[in-house]
Amino acid sequence: MQRVFSGIQPSGIPTLGNYLGAIRNWVRLQDDHECLWCVVDLHAITVWQDPAALRQQSLEMSAVLLACGVDPAKHILFLQSGVRAHAQLAWIFNCVARLGWLNRMTQFKDKAGKDRENASSGLYVYPNLMAADIHAYHATRVPVGDDQRQHLELANDIAQKFNHDYGVDFFPNIEPVILGPAARVMSLRDGTKKMSKSDPSDQSRINLNDDADTIALKIRRAKTDPMPLPSDVEELADRPEARNLVGIYAALTDTDHASVLRDHGGQGFGPFKSALTDLLVEKLAPIAARTNEILSDESGLIDVLRSGAERAAAIAEPIVAEAERLVGFVGLGGR
Ligand code: TRP
Secondary structure (H helix, E strand, C coil), X not given: CCEEEEEECCCCCCEHHHHHHHXXXXXXXXXXXXXXXXXCHHHHCCCCCCHHHHHHHHHHHHXXXXXXXXXXXXXXXXXXXXXXXXXXXXXXXXXXXCHHHHHCCHHHHHHHCCCHHHCCHHHHCXXXXXXXXXXXXXXXXXXXXXHHHHHHHHHHHHHHHHHHHCCCCCCCCCEEEECCHHHCCECCCCCCCECCCCCCCHHHCCECCCCHHHHHHHHHHCCCCCCCCCCCHHHHCCCHHHHHHHHHHHHHCCCCHHXXXXXXXXXXXXXXXXXXXXXXXXXXXHHHHHHHHHHCCHHHHHHHHHHHHHHHHHHHHHHHHHHHHHHCCCCCCCC
């Protein structure tokens, strides 16, 4: 069985976009893979995080993942900072990856912005830590959004250089599992922009803990155009807002745009939006309720995460110890 690893930043309650684009697909991979799901708090601090907020958001993200169906008994859910092997292997990878490689990373350029000199050195070596996350488990399949593809290529370059430099065939090649286009949920205010937690307008997104009234209001206010829904998928091409709402409906019902238009084509946005609201409430309300229930028992949640970290460490420690031996460390064990 192939081992799957993926990471998600603890950056607040996820949006519908995170759910349909990532989390829901993670849950589906659990049927036929051995999975490790990691809340990447080490990555989070590559940009400033308020300590109390980071702690809370790490717990919230873990609770949401559980509420969405991540199974901590059959698979492993843990916090990155709970397993030392990540930072240990990342140091070795800092010494394998070349500056030239990191200089090509578009995410660093985007995140560092104009004030590059003031970016943390952690942000610069972020991709090396991400490579360590995956290679510490010899994971070979990594579900990510399209924006992470370049980081996975770098992770493969690091593995190849390590194997070459030390004359071994130790770190395997990783295959990205790029999550499908159905997954791309756009802003409710602008159908050409991705739905994002960082958008200043809360009206632009559905959060996984929005209550029924909030969902209804956001959908009612969602931007549309004056025409009724078309019957033909092609006619959605230059109607980004209509396309987005139809896409959300399709993803939530596990169908495609064509099938939604077969049922709703010709309808005005009034009735379609009200059908979409019902559907969103039906799918999201149980997740919000379950998330709150999990968060209300913080020590129970921490127990789940501790058990996850122990089981993750049991896989990663021997792999990282072997990498250290290959490098030439005498090997007194990491403490
Ligand atoms: N960088 C990823 C993101 O922002 C999160 C991440 C960290 C990750 N480590 C990972 C994803 C390892 C996949 C595998 O989305």
